[in-house]
Amino acid sequence: MTAGWQWDETLFAGTAAFYRRGRLPYAPGTAEVIVNVLTAGRTSRLLDVGCGPGTIGVSLAPFFGEVVGIDPDPGMIAEAELWADGAGLADRTRWLRMRAEDLPAGLGRFDVVTFGQSFHWMDRDIVPAAVHAMLRPGGALVHIAEWRNELRTVEGLPHPAAPAVAIEKLVRQYLGPLRRAGQGTLPHGTPGDEVAVLARAGFEGPDQHIVRGGQQLVRTEDDIVAWTFSLSSAAPHLFGEQRDAFEAELRRLLREESPSGLFSERQPSTEVRIWYTEED
Numbered sequence: 001m002t003a004g005w006q007w008d009e010t011l012f013a014g015t016a017a018f019y020r021r022g023r024l025p026y027a028p029g030t031a032e033v034i035v036n037v038l039t040a041g042r043t044s045r046l047l048d049v050g051c052g053p054g055t056i057g058v059s060l061a062p063f064f065g066e067v068v069g070i071d072p073d074p075g076m077i078a079e080a081e082l083w084a085d086g087a088g089l090a091d092r093t094r095w096l097r098m099r100a101e102d103l104p105a106g107l108g109r110f111d112v113v114t115f116g117q118s119f120h121w122m123d124r125d126i127v128p129a130a131v132h133a134m135l136r137p138g139g140a141l142v143h144i145a146e147w148r149n150e151l152r153t154v155e156g157l158p159h160p161a162a163p164a165v166a167i168e169k170l171v172r173q174y175l176g177p178l179r180r181a182g183q184g185t186l187p188h189g190t191p192g193d194e195v196a197v198l199a200r201a202g203f204e205g206p207d208q209h210i211v212r213g214g215q216q217l218v219r220t221e222d223d224i225v226a227w228t229f230s231l232s233s234a235a236p237h238l239f240g241e242q243r244d245a246f247e248a249e250l251r252r253l254l255r256e257e258s259p260s261g262l263f264s265e266r267q268p269s270t271e272v273r274i275w276y277t278e279e280d
């Protein structure tokens with residue numbers, strides 16, 4: 001998918017335990033926006049690809065007859081199962097450990113396929129073709145991601161912002177100057193060419209919906225540590241024996257920035273883009 005980089009199973013190894021605490025949620029109301037646009041129903045089936053700890057699949061499960069989440073990381077699948085059980089959704093959700101490249105895997109026909117900040121990790125030809133064939137005519141592919149076109153400042157909020165640039169610098173001191181991803185490096189990041197790739201696979205669209213954020217959030221030092229270890233580029237295994245030393249230094253940095261251990265943040269807006277397969 002990215003020249004010179006090879007996907008491997010350690011991409012998100014060890015991040016699952018930190019993911020739900022560390023990552024900012026999608027903007028409140030995101031699930032409702034998706035459901036209203038798609039008019040989902042009790043007989044509808046949803047496939048959540050790269051489901052992580054169940055972020056999208058669990059929030060949409062109450063509106064669907066069945067949700068199947070797939071992810072190659074065993075920690076993520078375990079977290080998704082726990083979340084769905086805790087939310088009383090075990091009877092209508094299934095979480096399977098597998099790569100998107102191994103679809104369709106006998107999973108049948110779906111009305112909706114979702115990708116929550118996961119598509120950029122997948123093969124650009126194999127995966128769109130596979131999910132296109134799994135969707136019913138007039139079915140929807142939904143791409144959900146943090147909206148990048150806004151300035152989020154903590155001006156006027158009670159606590160300082162988490163020092164993202166200093167954290168990145170510290171990560172680089174430990175892991176080297178090139179962005180790490182699994183066993184390789186991604187000097188130029190992941191691709192962002194979904195529009196062209198999905199058009200090539202025969203999808204129509206996208207329709208774009210922005211779910212506005214902006215709410216005040218308060219984050220603790222533990223949340224920021226969890227955020228750091230939730231990133232593929234700072235996954236715990238990458239630090240090897242230096243993991244505890246890194247965490248101690250990260251906490252020192254955070255306490256210097258905010259002696260109270262609290263940080264302010266604004267809820268990011270969420271971008272929902274929807275593509276459709278042709279009607280019969």
Ligand SMILES: C[S@@+](CC[C@H](N)C(=O)[O-])C[C@H]1O[C@@H](n2cnc3c(N)ncnc32)[C@H](O)[C@@H]1O
Nearest residue numbers: 012050051052055071073099100116117118121
């Ligand atoms: C940034 S997380 C997003 C998790 C969740 N969808 C969300 O919106 O919070 C990306 C997820 O994609 C998964 N992933 C990476 N490569 C994948 C692949 N080739 N097939 C399926 N899932 C993959 C990772 O294991 C990880 O759980």
